[in-house]
Amino acid sequence: MSTGLRKITSRLFTYPPAGFVILAALGIYPAVSGNILHVEILLLAVVYAIFAMSWDILTGYTHEVNFGFAFFIGGAGYLSGALNIFLAFPPALSIPLAALAAGVSGILIGYLTLRLKGPYFSMATLAFAGILYKLSFILYKITGGEEGISGLKSLTSGPVTDFYLMWMAMVGVYFLLLFYSRSKHGTILKAIRADEDVAQSSGINTAYYKVEAFALSGLFAGIGGGLYAHAQMHTGPVMLSGSLSVLVVLLAMIGGMGTIVGPLFGGILLSILNEALRVVEAYRIVIYTGLLIVFIYLAPQGFVNLDFVRQSPWLKRFFLGKEVSHGPSSGG
Amino acid sequence: MDILVIGMVRGALYSLLAVGFVLIFSVGGILNLAHGTFYMLGAYFTFIFYSLVFRSGQSGTLISSLILAVISVSVFACLVYQVLLRKKIESLVYTMVMTLALALFVSEIMSLLFGVSGTSVPSLVEGSLSISGVKVIQHQLIILPITGLILPALWLFLKKTKMGQSIDAVSQHRTGALLMGVNVEKATLVTSGLSAGLAALAGALIAPISSVVPEMWLFPLIKAFAIAILGGMGSLTGSIIASFVLGYAEVLTSFLIDEQLTEMVSLVVIVFVLLFKPSGIMGYKAA
């Protein structure tokens, strides 16, 4: 084996087995089950997992809570939809462009909110998303107002292939974010999270890394948002709504902030729960949101961060992988 | 002239909303993202008490419904504080997320119970007046004297009563008040109820002349925050002034530019103040 490959395999070895398990399970199930309904449910779960993980790379690693995440999701959804409908761009082009735009706006918003902390940062993000939400109604001639934009070109020819495209995106996002979070970027973000002044005293340009995380967060959310819009062939104000932002926050937090794998689980499992509650359709949303509140109350740091997980060597290894240090010799 | 009146009414309404928000933040350190929800519940509960409990057309019952609504929302807020928030109040992330999740939850319940298109509540005072040629709904004018009574009453409460003074002490210096023997938790509990009650009152007053829908929690929250940062997160007088500033800004935008942009004003205020106001928020490490 070449050293490069050996390095990659040894690195993969330190990644959480739980992640592999759930990705594999999600990859295998649709192929063996014939149930289209299940596949559609899982597609939604995968979408939310992408959102939750993308949210985590910023908030989980800096502890500045982004409450306006729908900005990137809906922003990319609308942009991709508009490019598709008005300029006849194929999704293969409009989605990456929209995601790029989301990433760039991440740079912008990240830069503008650099000096804000705590509640001020959070409310600013809420405000940005709120502005975009309002604009979607004001500019109803382009955005279709309440109705949104319909008739978007679908991703592929069928729900199963749609799912696998989403699945591949999720796998990509998962590994990229995990790699990023375990690289020097993640270490620096954690340092900033602990104490930004001390990070500065170590010669780190903290502003750069914060903006970078914001941009990455936006980029991946944009990918998720664009794919989602085309999977539904529709985009509407709900993709820009405060409810969506809050939902993503809850999914990621219940899973476990700051771990990437936590939000993966949170996104997938809670979305499946949401669907499972369809048996009581009339009350479903109410029960679902109520349960989310209960979960947050019981485990404010999230499942993966619970004491009983962290302190048990088996559970810790399964969910969080092996600890890797990033001293100068391992090339961080 | 009409702008003057309408702006004043709006400012008065906003001051009820904002004062509570600032109060609970300076006393409990809680950025209560469910504040808009209490506003919304004020409206919905008024409807519930009025149409379901009393079922009569007299003004008296309407007033009682309003009062009951305000009281029940206050009690609800106290429960929320006691059960959900008290445990982890030091974590700002937790209180923000929990109150926001609560807002979502209540919104969905209202949606379930009353539907998405909203309900309606009759006015306290029917009819409209003509003030220098402009039709003004009489009910709107009622808001002014009510606010004019409530706010000074609040001031008296904070300055003259024992509980009020404890609350005042805590808002200025939590640890100091604790050391002086003030029961900080009790003060925070009372403030939660008080703050929610004010918001509920605003919601109840606005119910007859505005749509009562499940999403009506978000923008009052945003506006409360905009006013709070405009007026200073710790200053009640500041927030009252800022309430009128925002009220007039919105009315002017509505009349002079575009009615649709009214809701944007508060958002833009937030963005501008947070991004360009240079003091205090940008922390240098203390010496």
Added chain:
Amino acid sequence: MALLLEAKNLSKAFGGLQALRDVHLTVSAGERVGIIGPNGAGKTTLFNILSGFYPPNSGMVLLDGQNILGKKPYQIVNLGLTRTWQLVKPFSGMTVLEAVSVPTFSHRAKTRSSSDSAPKVDIVGILEGIGLADKIWEEVDNLNHNELRLLDISRAMATHPRILLLDEPFSGLSPREAERISRMILDLNHGGLTVLIIEHRLRELMKLVQKVMVIHFGEKIAEDTPEAIIRDSRVIQAYLGKRSPEIGLA
């Protein structure tokens, strides 16, 4: 000797409080300088200004002849001036090794060439010298107060500074631990590191430094060798008072 750090006419007021008034400071390359004075005299404010965390109201700061006013703290670190923190909370949520690795990601650490005038610093050696070598894999949150202080010093050293500003490095340490740190600082100084130290532990400080500055109510009231300072009547009156007999220089 060349002046490595020079500050002139530094003044800083917070609201109505004048924290620093017209302070001058010179540190030559290779020197060991101490700053003493009562609490609240303005010493940490001085450090905050020198390291770029506050702007002064007036005055200037030159690092090796280059004006560093207005530069961000990380930029100043990358030019060779690093400080430690009095209230220490370095990098909770990480392991010790991760924490000390953070400075190695700085621009300075990455581009250092062997011809640079800063002393060569060996991270593992620092951790060993400071006594944290066996705690490399420990979570920072599990360290005690003393270890956290040592960690902060290691972190500062890992930025390969030319001049190190230490804010009360001996605070909370036992005499033996303080002695150890003192020796390490001395060794680094012999290797070329310039040091500027704020301290209240006068016994350890006076043995270590060559020059002492006294700050009182934001003004520099004296600057001289340690021997002269402890005999200076103004200093005794303002700060040392009954403490003078404690400060043996043996």
